Amino acid sequence: MRSWLKEWASYTESDIGDGNGHAILITGYDHKNPDSTASKKALAIAHSAAENRLQKNNWPKLHFGENGTSAPNLKRHLKFVKKGKVPLTYWADDEYDEPIVLGSQSWEHGESGHSQTGINELDAIIGRGHGFTTVKPLKLIKKIIQLWCPPNGLVLDPYAGSGTTGHAVLELNTTTGATRRFILIEQGAPERGDKYARCLTQERLRRAITGDRPTVTGKLKKMAPPLLGGFQFRILTKKIDxxxxxxxxxxxxxxxxxxxxxxxxxxxxxxxxxxxxxxxxxxxxxxxxxxxxxxxxxxxxxxxxxxxxxxxxxxxxxxxxxxxxxxxxxxxxxxxxxxxxxxxxxxxxxxxxxxxxxxxxxxxxxxx
Ligand SMILES: C[S@@+](CC[C@H](N)C(=O)[O-])C[C@H]1O[C@@H](n2cnc3c(N)ncnc32)[C@H](O)[C@@H]1O
Structure with a gap:
């Protein structure tokens, strides 16, 4: 970290008496006299050096976001992430004493889809303007389900969001003959008057089953092949106290x-x-x-x-x-x-x- 920081400006290590070992301070900055001319000058020099580096674009491994003011972040280069094929089935039907450690492994976009793919999929079934930005692509979730859940298993997604998981189960059941079931839990956002568990999560699943899709005018029309299956929508009212x-x-x-x-x-x-x-x-x-x-x-x-x-x-x-x-x-x-x-x-x-x-x-x- 010290060497990454030095690529931004000049730092010196010193003990500031906080009991945490040496701190890395901007060279010339006097932490006991932060308002002194020397401290201000040191900060100004460091600021200008860091600003220069920011403009150059090829930032050090440790960086502070696009405008240089966010919390420290580490760059992760795609070429250092191991790429590979992942087994198609990995069903945890045995009791494992030790957790299974999966190293960092990436899937090609072709196999897992992009976040934008997820948003496009949701647009296609619900229409634009849903405001969801964290939608996962169906391809990715289908792959994960196939890896971890036996064909007759039960998939639980306690943070259902737009319902990708349920949609993925329905698609897999229809295309592969699997008989998986799902439980989705979604709190929606009632405080913003947006109970999307009902109008989005539920509606997406309903349309996935019926094949209904919105036309450009927003009217629903059977435009996609219907999927096999059904589901119940329940509102939890009782609190466990x-x-x-x-x-x-x-x-x-x-x-x-x-x-x-x-x-x-x-x-x-x-x-x-x-x-x-x-x-x-x-x-x-x-x-x-x-x-x-x-x-x-x-x-x-x-x-x-x-x-x-x-x-x-x-x-x-x-x-x-x-x-x-x-x-x-x-x-x-x-x-x-x-x-x-x-x-x-x-x-x-x-x-x-x-x-x-x-x-x-x-x-x-x-x-x-
Ligand atoms: C990142 S989103 C999930 C996105 C989803 N995978 C998709 O593809 O649409 C997380 C969701 O979890 C929901 N959530 C967060 N905390 C929750 C809780 N305690 N109970 C139920 N839902 C919760 C949020 O409302 C949000 O919709």
């Missing part, structure tokens, strides 16, 4: 406990396995170590509390299914305490597991 969790039905709450539970002390395989058998009042799941998970529910529509009576049932059910302590118990309150129980307070613990509890940072939380 304490009240929602506490007013859930028992089966909903069991679902939530099973899917949200995780233990940060156990790496990998920390999900719960649901216990479907009849005949248990509280036992709902077990972990990979065979420890039982209990949800206290005393009939009616409310989650119950862990007291002596419910604990006795927990112990009996654990015995019946040959489970040893610790017993993991989800309940509203812990009236009865025992070292045999790991207690999870509802709703707090569930919200924390979902990362929704403002008072706890689930990633840093230590289970007791």
């Amino acid at each position: 304490s009240k929602t969790v506490l007013t859930m039905r028992k089966d909903e709450l069991i679902d939530l406990v099973i899917t949200s539970h995780w233990e940060n002390s156990r790496r990998g395989g920390c999900g719960l396995i649901r216990i479907e058998q009849e005949g248990y009042k509280y036992l709902v799941g077990r972990n990979e170590q065979g420890e039982g998970y209990f949800l206290i529910w005393n009939g009616g529509d409310k989650v119950g509390q862990l007291d002596q009576t419910s604990y006795a049932t927990v112990v009996a059910e654990a015995k019946k299914s040959e489970m040893k302590p610790p017993y993991h118990v989800y309940a509203r309150y812990e009236i009865y305490q025992t070292k045999n129980v790991v207690f999870y307070k509802i709703p707090d613990k569930i919200l924390a597991h979902l990362g929704l509890n403002e008072n706890s940072d689930s990633f840093n939380e230590v289970e007791e």
Whole structure:
């Protein structure tokens, strides 16, 4: 970085007493007297040298944008990015212990398309003036889907934008006979009165299926081959907060406990396995170590509390299914305490597991 900076102006290293080692300062600049004539002169010289360099266009590897005032950026030369063909299938259908590292590899534009291609594709189906600039080209997304998702898999895009991912799945299903499904999530921009999840994301998918395209006058006409498939559009209205969790039905709450539970002390395989058998009042799941998970529910529509009576049932059910302590118990309150129980307070613990509890940072939380 030092040598890149020196291509802009003259710098000197000195300790400015901030405890961070040497700072790289413009030569002649006195950080203790920034308004002195010497400091001002040094800045003026550096400014003019940098300005000259900026005008020359062939900037150093570290640069500060087109007008020289943006945050530092690194130039990345295309010739240094490894180019190559990427395998056509790479389905992660095995459990990998280690993340797969893919080196930097680029696709030729012919294979992946340009950003402008994505915008043109959206213009063609929605019409101009949508204002979206971050549209991905269908070709790129189709390639990624083919690489990572088996032909009958489920594609989740939680930042759907203009819906390229859904469109890509529909096209692949139609052209290759795959049967992938998709879930797209889009928040739109309601604060700007632009709920484009409905009028753009949804509308693009609808037109992809029907073949409707806008003519020059803006009227819709069936101009493209229709794609196979369908979808449902849903508006989420419920927020998951304490009240929602506490007013859930028992089966909903069991679902939530099973899917949200995780233990940060156990790496990998920390999900719960649901216990479907009849005949248990509280036992709902077990972990990979065979420890039982209990949800206290005393009939009616409310989650119950862990007291002596419910604990006795927990112990009996654990015995019946040959489970040893610790017993993991989800309940509203812990009236009865025992070292045999790991207690999870509802709703707090569930919200924390979902990362929704403002008072706890689930990633840093230590289970007791
Ligand atoms: C870069 S765009 C995605 C572009 C998309 N790949 C395409 O080709 O159109 C990111 C989108 O994510 C949405 N978004 C951001 N945060 C979100 C959130 N928390 N939930 C749902 N959508 C979100 C934004 O509204 C935006 O439309």
